[in-house]
Amino acid sequence: MSDAPKRTPLHSLHVELGGKLVDFAGWEMPVQYPLGIMGEHKQCREKAALFDVSHMGQVILRGENVGEKLEALCPQAYATLKPGKARYGFFTNADGGIMDDLIVSNAGDYYFVVVNAALRHQDIPHMREHLDGVEVVEIFDRALVAVQGPAAENVVGDLCPAARDLKFMETTEAPINGVDCRISRLGYTGEDGYEISIPEDKAIEVSKAFLAHEDCEAAGLGARDSLRLEAGLCLYGNDIDQSTSPIEASLGWAIQKRRKEEGGFPGADRVQKELAEGPAKKLVGIKPDGRAPARQGVEIQCAEGNTIGQITSGVFGPTVGGPVAMGYVSKGHGEPGETVNLIIRGKPQPAQIVALPFVKQNYKR
Amino acid sequence: MATYYSEEHEWLTVEGDTATLGITKHAAEQLGDVVFVEQQEAGDEFEKGGEIGVIESVKAASELYAPVDGEITEVNEALADNPGALNEDPEGEAWIYKIKIADAAQLEDLMDLDGYKALIG
Numbered sequence: 001m002s003d004a005p006k007r008t009p010l011h012s013l014h015v016e017l018g019g020k021l022v023d024f025a026g027w028e029m030p031v032q033y034p035l036g037i038m039g040e041h042k043q044c045r046e047k048a049a050l051f052d053v054s055h056m057g058q059v060i061l062r063g064e065n066v067g068e069k070l071e072a073l074c075p076q077a078y079a080t081l082k083p084g085k086a087r088y089g090f091f092t093n094a095d096g097g098i099m100d101d102l103i104v105s106n107a108g109d110y111y112f113v114v115v116n117a118a119l120r121h122q123d124i125p126h127m128r129e130h131l132d133g134v135e136v137v138e139i140f141d142r143a144l145v146a147v148q149g150p151a152a153e154n155v156v157g158d159l160c161p162a163a164r165d166l167k168f169m170e171t172t173e174a175p176i177n178g179v180d181c182r183i184s185r186l187g188y189t190g191e192d193g194y195e196i197s198i199p200e201d202k203a204i205e206v207s208k209a210f211l212a213h214e215d216c217e218a219a220g221l222g223a224r225d226s227l228r229l230e231a232g233l234c235l236y237g238n239d240i241d242q243s244t245s246p247i248e249a250s251l252g253w254a255i256q257k258r259r260k261e262e263g264g265f266p267g268a269d270r271v272q273k274e275l276a277e278g279p280a281k282k283l284v285g286i287k288p289d290g291r292a293p294a295r296q297g298v299e300i301q302c303a304e305g306n307t308i309g310q311i312t313s314g315v316f317g318p319t320v321g322g323p324v325a326m327g328y329v330s331k332g333h334g335e336p337g338e339t340v341n342l343i344i345r346g347k348p349q350p351a352q353i354v355a356l357p358f359v360k361q362n363y364k365r
Numbered sequence: 366m367a368t369y370y371s372e373e374h375e376w377l378t379v380e381g382d383t384a385t386l387g388i389t390k391h392a393a394e395q396l397g398d399v400v401f402v403e404q405q406e407a408g409d410e411f412e413k414g415g416e417i418g419v420i421e422s423v424k425a426a427s428e429l430y431a432p433v434d435g436e437i438t439e440v441n442e443a444l445a446d447n448p449g450a451l452n453e454d455p456e457g458e459a460w461i462y463k464i465k466i467a468d469a470a471q472l473e474d475l476m477d478l479d480g481y482k483a484l485i486g
Contacts, residue, residue: 037423038398222397222424291401291448293421316400316423323401345403345419 008054009143009200025118027055030220040219041318048149049219057120061111063134077256096267143203148193151215168363190231232356247274285356293323299343370481371432393455433471439463
């Protein structure tokens with residue numbers, strides 16, 4: 001296998017738009033365009049932004065009772081996921097850690113799964129091994145594009161009226177400019193918007209049609225990261241990994257009641273124990289008082305000066321207008337309003353524990 | 366008065382044994398939107414190659430390294446309230462320090478504008 005980063009179907013568009021390309025999880029992706037991270041972030045919060053997320057793995061699952069079978073790998077209630085609906089979830093390991101987070105959609109005739117770029121090589125064999133009688137097809141010939149922001153409904157809806165009828169976490173197939181696309185009303189920015197799976201040979205044409213709308217501009221991975229962090233959404237590899245449990249990661253909301261009670265997924269013992277007794281550490285929002293961003297790895301100390309945890313993600317939040325971060329703090333800490341110190345370059349900087357998200361989520365329910 | 370450039374993308378405009386120091390336009394473009402600048406204080410001494418500050422963009426932190434031995438004589442305080450000036454006018458208004466150069470011979474290791482242009486292509 002070659003070490004050269006792979007290119008998405010939108011690669012030449014990124015170059016044409018002046019995107020600054022970097023290697024991300026083995027893919028050559030735009031971290032920003034000439035507008036800059038700050039401008040692209042605000043574009044998404046105020047109007048609409050288009051992101052290439054084709055590096056993520058798109059998978060089709062076909063077979064009998066796919067939803068029920070997924071419940072053996074995930075703590076989500078996928079058996080009762082209705083056709084046309086999508087649900088956020090994760091694969092757990094035997095120790096109750098998170099193997100990856102994902103979105104599962106019930107497309108009617110099949111299930112459509114989107115997983116993280118860096119974990120395609122893990123997730124696809126994992127599903128092939130454990131989903132008995134299910135055909136697991138990794139899709140290589142479709143781009144995935146996210147159009148996010150309060151104007152996304154107009155940007156996408158002007159070309160595809162069916163998109164307007166979708167509510168948050170609903171999915172459908174519909175033509176855009178005569179191209180058959182899968183359109184799902186969801187995303188990872190905290191804003192209303194869509195993720196659209198497009199045949200690769202038409203991906204640039206459809207993306208350009210979105211960008212032709214006066215309210216839509218291209219945005220890169222830099223803005224995507226600051227947007228998701230302000231929205232309080234976890235990034236796999238930073239905030240969640242094989243060792244962190246969903247309860248530690250404050251992802252209990254993503255496990256439906258029946259699954260919490262019945263278990264029956266890998267690591268259910270730990271998840272149920274932590275639900276009952278509280279986890280040893282917990283992911284919280286952290287707002288530094290000053291202007292210095294607290295980055296991944298920064299130590300968190302309580303007011304008494306003891307180490308209580310570590311920052312897992314930190315950026316300057318353009319909408320917040322100051323630094324924002326998430327990190328784990330040990331049991332007994334983490335109530336909103338608690339004052340902590342962040343050790344940035346050897347010096348303690350005061351910060352507050354705050355409730356997530358930093359910016360109100362703006363979904364169309 | 367002559368302007369020198371370092372491989373760390375700093376500029377240094379020298380008058381006698383004092384100089385004004387900042388980052389180049391190229392560096393500012395590479396950093397993207399600057400959101401925070403951590404500066405040292407007037408009176409702090411430093412050695413060539415030593416860390417004399419940190420410039421943070423939305424995504425990442427970048428260290429500022431001393432191009433020569435010297436001492437900080439003045440700090441551009443305006444950057445604390447307006448770090449974005451480093452994107453707007455990095456080679457003018459948004460200077461970072463004024464310094465006293467300890468060993469003028471070290472300037473010979475730095476580049477002139479043509480040399481720097483060749484470096485950044």
